[in-house]
Amino acid sequence: MLFRSAIGISVTHRDHVAGVTLVTGHTKTGNSPNWKALVDSGTTLVIYMAIANIDAIVNGLTHNGMNANTPVAAIENATRADQRALTATLGTLARRVHDEKLSSPAIIVIGEVVAFASASLAAASLRASEHRADKRVA
Numbered sequence: 001m002l003f004r005s006a007i008g009i010s011v012t013h014r015d016h017v018a019g020v021t022l023v024t025g026h027t028k029t030g031n032s033p034n035w036k037a038l039v040d041s042g043t044t045l046v047i048y049m050a051i052a053n054i055d056a057i058v059n060g061l062t063h064n065g066m067n068a069n070t071p072v073a074a075i076e077n078a079t080r081a082d083q084r085a086l087t088a089t090l091g092t093l094a095r096r097v098h099d100e101k102l103s104s105p106a107i108i109v110i111g112e113v114v115a116f117a118s119a120s121l122a123a124a125s126l127r128a129s130e131h132r133a134d135k136r137v138a
Contacts, residue, residue, distance in 0.1 A: 019043040025050030025057050025108070035060035044111035050074075051106045054094045061110070066090060071114035076106040087114060 021041055023033050026049040038045055039061060050057055051074075062068055068091030075085040088096040090110060 020046060022046045022048065024048050025053050032056065032060055036064040039064045039066045044109065044113050047108040047110070049104065050108040051076075051097060051102060051104050054097050054108075057108070058090060058094045061090060066110075070110060071112060073109045073114045074102055074106060075109070076102045076104075078105075078107060 019041075021038060021043045023038065023045065025047040045061075047057060068089060070090040071087065072090050072093045073085060073087050074093065074097055075083065077083045078085075084100070084102060086096055086100055086102070093108070
Protein backbone atom coordinates (compact mmCIF):
# COMPACT_ATOMS: atom_id res chain seq x y z
CA MET A 1 0.00 0.00 0.00
CA LEU A 2 0.99 3.61 -0.49
CA PHE A 3 1.47 4.28 3.22
CA ARG A 4 3.86 1.38 3.73
CA SER A 5 6.06 2.37 0.82
CA ALA A 6 5.96 6.11 1.46
CA ILE A 7 6.41 6.34 5.21
CA GLY A 8 6.66 2.90 6.73
CA ILE A 9 3.16 2.69 8.22
CA SER A 10 1.50 -0.69 7.99
CA VAL A 11 -2.11 0.54 8.35
CA THR A 12 -3.35 -3.02 8.95
CA HIS A 13 -0.60 -4.27 11.28
CA ARG A 14 -2.20 -7.52 12.45
CA ASP A 15 -0.87 -7.22 16.00
CA HIS A 16 -2.63 -3.89 16.52
CA VAL A 17 -5.62 -3.39 14.23
CA ALA A 18 -8.06 -5.46 12.20
CA GLY A 19 -8.63 -3.04 9.34
CA VAL A 20 -8.38 0.37 7.77
CA THR A 21 -11.09 2.90 6.90
CA LEU A 22 -10.56 5.42 4.10
CA VAL A 23 -12.63 8.59 4.24
CA THR A 24 -12.59 12.03 2.68
CA GLY A 25 -12.01 15.05 4.89
CA HIS A 26 -13.53 17.48 2.43
CA THR A 27 -16.80 16.75 0.65
CA LYS A 28 -18.41 18.73 -2.13
CA THR A 29 -21.53 19.28 -0.01
CA GLY A 30 -19.62 20.15 3.16
CA ASN A 31 -21.20 17.26 5.09
CA SER A 32 -19.07 15.59 7.73
CA PRO A 33 -18.61 11.84 7.99
CA ASN A 34 -20.18 9.98 10.89
CA TRP A 35 -17.34 10.61 13.33
CA LYS A 36 -18.91 8.44 16.03
CA ALA A 37 -19.06 5.44 13.68
CA LEU A 38 -15.45 6.01 12.63
CA VAL A 39 -14.27 6.21 16.24
CA ASP A 40 -16.27 3.11 17.17
CA SER A 41 -14.87 1.14 14.20
CA GLY A 42 -11.54 0.60 15.94
CA THR A 43 -9.77 0.69 12.57
CA THR A 44 -6.85 2.78 11.40
CA LEU A 45 -8.34 5.90 9.81
CA VAL A 46 -6.87 7.36 6.64
CA ILE A 47 -8.37 10.72 5.78
CA TYR A 48 -7.80 12.19 2.32
CA MET A 49 -8.19 15.89 1.54
CA ALA A 50 -8.02 16.64 5.25
CA ILE A 51 -5.85 19.73 5.59
CA ALA A 52 -8.51 22.38 4.91
CA ASN A 53 -10.77 20.88 7.58
CA ILE A 54 -8.15 19.71 10.05
CA ASP A 55 -9.68 21.56 13.03
CA ALA A 56 -13.17 20.16 12.37
CA ILE A 57 -11.78 16.66 11.87
CA VAL A 58 -9.88 16.71 15.16
CA ASN A 59 -12.91 18.13 16.97
CA GLY A 60 -15.25 15.58 15.40
CA LEU A 61 -13.06 12.67 16.43
CA THR A 62 -12.25 13.84 19.96
CA HIS A 63 -15.83 14.90 20.72
CA ASN A 64 -16.96 11.42 19.72
CA GLY A 65 -14.60 9.61 22.02
CA MET A 66 -11.25 9.21 20.29
CA ASN A 67 -8.39 9.66 22.72
CA ALA A 68 -6.46 12.89 22.15
CA ASN A 69 -3.23 10.91 22.67
CA THR A 70 -3.89 8.68 19.64
CA PRO A 71 -0.82 8.71 17.33
CA VAL A 72 -1.30 10.53 14.03
CA ALA A 73 0.78 11.17 10.91
CA ALA A 74 0.22 13.88 8.33
CA ILE A 75 1.86 13.35 4.95
CA GLU A 76 2.05 16.01 2.26
CA ASN A 77 2.88 14.95 -1.31
CA ALA A 78 3.16 11.27 -0.37
CA THR A 79 5.63 9.26 -2.51
CA ARG A 80 6.94 12.37 -4.26
CA ALA A 81 10.45 13.78 -3.97
CA ASP A 82 9.07 16.79 -2.07
CA GLN A 83 7.14 14.66 0.43
CA ARG A 84 6.91 16.10 3.94
CA ALA A 85 5.55 14.28 6.94
CA LEU A 86 5.08 14.74 10.64
CA THR A 87 3.84 12.73 13.57
CA ALA A 88 1.76 14.08 16.41
CA THR A 89 -1.07 13.08 18.66
CA LEU A 90 -4.64 13.74 17.68
CA GLY A 91 -4.72 16.51 20.28
CA THR A 92 -1.68 18.29 18.82
CA LEU A 93 -2.28 17.54 15.15
CA ALA A 94 -4.05 20.75 14.08
CA ARG A 95 -1.43 22.98 15.71
CA ARG A 96 1.44 20.96 14.21
CA VAL A 97 -0.10 21.05 10.71
CA HIS A 98 -0.57 24.82 10.97
CA ASP A 99 2.92 25.40 12.45
CA GLU A 100 4.61 23.30 9.75
CA LYS A 101 2.41 24.85 7.03
CA LEU A 102 1.49 21.47 5.55
CA SER A 103 -0.74 21.86 2.54
CA SER A 104 -2.66 19.78 0.02
CA PRO A 105 -2.36 17.22 -1.33
CA ALA A 106 -2.05 15.48 2.01
CA ILE A 107 -3.38 12.52 3.95
CA ILE A 108 -3.82 11.95 7.64
CA VAL A 109 -3.26 8.50 9.17
CA ILE A 110 -4.77 8.01 12.63
CA GLY A 111 -4.19 5.03 14.89
CA GLU A 112 -1.77 3.08 17.03
CA VAL A 113 0.12 1.83 13.95
CA VAL A 114 1.52 5.33 13.44
CA ALA A 115 3.75 4.83 16.48
CA PHE A 116 5.86 2.41 14.41
CA ALA A 117 6.61 4.97 11.71
CA SER A 118 8.66 7.59 13.56
CA ALA A 119 12.06 6.67 12.04
CA SER A 120 10.65 6.34 8.53
CA LEU A 121 8.86 9.68 8.80
CA ALA A 122 11.98 11.44 10.04
CA ALA A 123 13.96 10.07 7.08
CA ALA A 124 11.22 11.09 4.63
CA SER A 125 11.09 14.62 6.05
CA LEU A 126 14.88 14.89 5.85
CA ARG A 127 14.85 13.78 2.18
CA ALA A 128 12.19 16.42 1.43
CA SER A 129 14.23 19.12 3.15
CA GLU A 130 17.32 18.15 1.17
CA HIS A 131 15.30 18.12 -2.06
CA ARG A 132 13.97 21.63 -1.39
CA ALA A 133 17.48 22.87 -0.56
CA ASP A 134 18.84 21.37 -3.81
CA LYS A 135 16.13 23.13 -5.81
CA ARG A 136 17.00 26.51 -4.21
CA VAL A 137 20.70 26.08 -5.05
CA ALA A 138 20.05 25.11 -8.69
